[in-house]
Amino acid sequence: MRIMVAVKRVVDPNVKVRLLADGSGIDLTGLKMTMNPFDEIAVEEAVRLRELAIASEVLVVSIGPDKATETLRTALAMGADRGLLIKTDAPIEPLSVAKLLRAAAIEEKPDLILLGKQAIDDDCNQTGQMLAAQLGWAQGTFASNLAVEGDAVTVTREVDGGSQTVRLVLPAVITVDLRLNEPRYASLPNIMKAKKKPIAERQPADYGIVVEQRLEIVRLEEPAGRLAGIKVGSATELVERLRSEAGVLS
Amino acid sequence: MIYADDGSLSQEQRLMRDSCRAFVDDAVTPFIRSNWQREWDMSPGERLPRSILEGAETIGVRTLGVPEAHGGVDLEHDTEVRTFALISEEIARGDSGLADKLVQNWKVSILLREFAPKHLQDKWFPRLLADPQFLLAHCLTEPRGASDRWLPYNVPEAAMHTKAVLKDGHWVINGRKQFISNGFDASLYVVYANTDTSVGMLQGTSSFLVPRDTPGLTVTKCNETMGCRFMNNGELVFEDCRVPADHLLVQNTALGSAGKYFRAGKIIQAAKNLGVGVACFERTADYVQNYVQGGRILIKHQAVALRLADMATRIEAVRSLIERASRAVDEGHPDMDALCNMAKVYASEEIMKVATHALELHGGNGAMLEFGIEKLFRDAAIFLHMDATVDVSRMKIIKTMFPATAGKYAGPEN
Ligand SMILES: Cc1cc2nc3c(=O)[nH]c(=O)nc-3n(C[C@H](O)[C@H](O)[C@H](O)COP(=O)(O)OP(=O)(O)OC[C@H]3O[C@@H](n4cnc5c(N)ncnc54)[C@H](O)[C@@H]3O)c2cc1C
Ligand SMILES: Cc1cc2nc3c(=O)[nH]c(=O)nc-3n(C[C@H](O)[C@H](O)[C@H](O)COP(=O)(O)OP(=O)(O)OC[C@H]3O[C@@H](n4cnc5c(N)ncnc54)[C@H](O)[C@@H]3O)c2cc1C
Numbered sequence: 001m002r003i004m005v006a007v008k009r010v011v012d013p014n015v016k017v018r019l020l021a022d023g024s025g026i027d028l029t030g031l032k033m034t035m036n037p038f039d040e041i042a043v044e045e046a047v048r049l050r051e052l053a054i055a056s057e058v059l060v061v062s063i064g065p066d067k068a069t070e071t072l073r074t075a076l077a078m079g080a081d082r083g084l085l086i087k088t089d090a091p092i093e094p095l096s097v098a099k100l101l102r103a104a105a106i107e108e109k110p111d112l113i114l115l116g117k118q119a120i121d122d123d124c125n126q127t128g129q130m131l132a133a134q135l136g137w138a139q140g141t142f143a144s145n146l147a148v149e150g151d152a153v154t155v156t157r158e159v160d161g162g163s164q165t166v167r168l169v170l171p172a173v174i175t176v177d178l179r180l181n182e183p184r185y186a187s188l189p190n191i192m193k194a195k196k197k198p199i200a201e202r203q204p205a206d207y208g209i210v211v212e213q214r215l216e217i218v219r220l221e222e223p224a225g226r227l228a229g230i231k232v233g234s235a236t237e238l239v240e241r242l243r244s245e246a247g248v249l250s
Numbered sequence: 251m252i253y254a255d256d257g258s259l260s261q262e263q264r265l266m267r268d269s270c271r272a273f274v275d276d277a278v279t280p281f282i283r284s285n286w287q288r289e290w291d292m293s294p295g296e297r298l299p300r301s302i303l304e305g306a307e308t309i310g311v312r313t314l315g316v317p318e319a320h321g322g323v324d325l326e327h328d329t330e331v332r333t334f335a336l337i338s339e340e341i342a343r344g345d346s347g348l349a350d351k352l353v354q355n356w357k358v359s360i361l362l363r364e365f366a367p368k369h370l371q372d373k374w375f376p377r378l379l380a381d382p383q384f385l386l387a388h389c390l391t392e393p394r395g396a397s398d399r400w401l402p403y404n405v406p407e408a409a410m411h412t413k414a415v416l417k418d419g420h421w422v423i424n425g426r427k428q429f430i431s432n433g434f435d436a437s438l439y440v441v442y443a444n445t446d447t448s449v450g451m452l453q454g455t456s457s458f459l460v461p462r463d464t465p466g467l468t469v470t471k472c473n474e475t476m477g478c479r480f481m482n483n484g485e486l487v488f489e490d491c492r493v494p495a496d497h498l499l500v501q502n503t504a505l506g507s508a509g510k511y512f513r514a515g516k517i518i519q520a521a522k523n524l525g526v527g528v529a530c531f532e533r534t535a536d537y538v539q540n541y542v543q544g545g546r547i548l549i550k551h552q553a554v555a556l557r558l559a560d561m562a563t564r565i566e567a568v569r570s571l572i573e574r575a576s577r578a579v580d581e582g583h584p585d586m587d588a589l590c591n592m593a594k595v596y597a598s599e600e601i602m603k604v605a606t607h608a609l610e611l612h613g614g615n616g617a618m619l620e621f622g623i624e625k626l627f628r629d630a631a632i633f634l635h636m637d638a639t640v641d642v643s644r645m646k647i648i649k650t651m652f653p654a655t656a657g658k659y660a661g662p663e664n
Binding site: 014070073184187195 | 261262264265266268269270272273275308309310311314318321322323324325337542546547
């Protein structure tokens with residue numbers, strides 16, 4: 001079985017972001033970037049299947065600027081076998097990503113495609129679903145567990161208030177949730193070894209795809225600032241305010 | 251802290267730094283913050299839980315310097331020292347004692363890689379790799395003092411007291427070593443001893459590989475230090491301690507040959523020190539943006555803002571000098587000796603000031619053990635005299651810059 005994993009380069013969730021002066025987006029200059037945390041979980045799952053000899057190869061794909069090779073390198077250091085960068089400097093929306101991943105899948109013929117359930121920058125939660133629809137493959141979203149048996153995968157999905165188990169016949173697209181696994185660190189020796197693993201490069205045009213922008217961001221706003229703290233006179237007042245104002249006690 | 255990637259780091263260096271940072275944030279800092287009493291456990295072997303070194307193993311950070319052929323990490327040799335600096339800063343940002351433990355392994359591994367015969371490398375590197383608790387130590391300092399060695403004071407009278415004599419195919423070592431990082435719990439030691447009493451230490455000091463279980467070697471105590479307490483500094487006594495002749499690493503010119511180790515060592519020292527400074531800044535920046543006095547969060551008081559700015563500026567200046575000095579060492583620049591000593595001494599004094607600000611800005615909390623700020627202050631203080639004192643480092647800088655006119659800065663009074 002061959003697995004393809006999509007990985008996105010996003011702003012590090014631990015850094016504080018700033019808006020561009022005109023409010024049209026985030027100022028990415030000099031910001032620390034990292035692999036989308038949900039994609040790390042997808043890579044980890046693929047690498048585990050590879051270690052169990054259930055998968056024979058793990059291909060990681062990223063769509064983005066040159067610097068996205070760093071994200072691919074991280075995935076290679078975690079244990080993926082080879083990388084593919086589909087290079088574009090344009091802002092890119094879920095539909096375009098899905099189209100490009102579909103094109104890559106047609107060329108690479110994986111049996112299973114793993115993605116994060118969403119990227120933590122735009123929180124779209126659309127790419128996996130669109131990709132499955134375009135390929136006409138089975139899909140399992142929000143996976144908190146998966147087990148491959150022959151030509152099928154059993155996926156436990158996290159749904160509101162519980163879980164749902166579905167069985168997908170391969171080929172399939174699975175988007176992974178937070179509790180699926182705990183991704184490993186890219187260790188220093190493996191980072192050095194990953195340097196020797198191949199990363200192929202393509203342009204969207206190679207697949208006959210034009211990256212279109214269909215959505216326009218009208219405005220971004222920062223969340224409201226935190227209010228200053230207050231001092232209360234007594235424990236009774238504290239309890240009262242926690243109940244009436246903060247709403248944390250009932 | 252300012253995240254300024256000037257593009258001079260390779261992709262691998264950035265990824266390594268990120269992995270170390272993630273490990274520190276996930277495992278080291280939470281342990282340090284919630285177990286402040288552990289530093290004061292008087293069974294040194296119990297202080298740092300085994301799981302921390304096992305965790306360090308998952309990112310492969312204990313065995314840098316071990317050749318790839320032996321299962322270690324082959325860093326790019328022409329940027330190796332810079333990489334060491336990046337990684338040791340990140341680890342020390344979590345705990346500088348842990349960083350001390352690990353960097354001794356890197357530094358001694360470099361010596362083994364350079365000087366140990368192949369069959370001994372084949373024997374020891376696999377053991378080092380197999381056991382997450384396996385540590386290495388580097389034994390130079392003796393009770394009579396270390397400054398003479400750094401200057402160096404190169405006359406027969408100032409030679410090392412520890413002596414090694416070749417007898418029946420074995421080197422027999424007698425003497426005492428003190429203040430040795432990892433000395434208390436290392437499994438393998440590199441030991442320096444006098445092998446020619448007629449010359450100065452640069453011409454008459456040899457280095458040896460001494461396994462911990464060698465008869466005649468006794469670890470006499472763990473030195474209880476003011477800071478970096480998760481590294482167990484130790485004292486060793488050698489009484490007719492016999493190692494096979496092939497355990498000799500470098501004969502007579504061991505101090506000069508170890509230059510590679512010393513220069514990287516100064517940079518690593520400065521970089522660990524920087525990591526302590528960054529931790530001071532991060533903790534303090536967070537505190538002053540949350541804690542209220544005078545009706546507003548502390549940062550809104552100009553006096554507080556000025557101190558915070560001073561901390562950040564000193565940290566950035568230290569970082570810049572480390573970058574420059576580590577590049578010089580990697581490139582073998584003629585001024586590398588002066589620069590690496592400058593980085594070491596400058597970092598130690600500047601970060602001490604940074605830690606003092608951190609203490610001040612935390613008010614009474616700064617003095618409380620459970621708050622962890624006084625720990626950073628104690629850790630910072632250790633750097634002033636580890637790997638040469640501030641003053642000896644300065645003399646060393648002048649001796650390297652003006653070798654013809656600078657004095658020896660040592661010798662008998664007339
Ligand atoms: C935490 C820690 C870890 C260490 N780890 C190791 C290790 O792993 N291996 C190892 O071999 N050693 C180690 N050391 C020893 C360390 O290198 C020495 O402590 C250091 O070099 C200072 O030497 P000293 O303690 O003998 O001080 P001294 O040399 O006695 O210095 C005392 C004072 O005299 C001054 N002084 C000395 N000579 C002169 C001079 N000629 N002119 C003017 N002033 C002078 C010094 O500047 C200093 O102020 C460690 C020390 C510490 C604290
Ligand atoms: C060992 C010890 C013993 C003590 N014993 C006693 C005792 O017996 N009885 C007792 O009542 N208390 C005691 N204290 C408390 C002590 O008086 C306070 O810790 C000290 O006054 C500092 O106050 P703070 O801790 O609230 O710091 P903070 O006031 O929070 O100070 C934090 C930082 O903010 C700065 N800052 C605060 N306000 C301003 C402002 N308006 N403008 C500019 N900068 C500002 C301070 O200079 C400092 O740098 C003790 C403290 C210690 C450490």
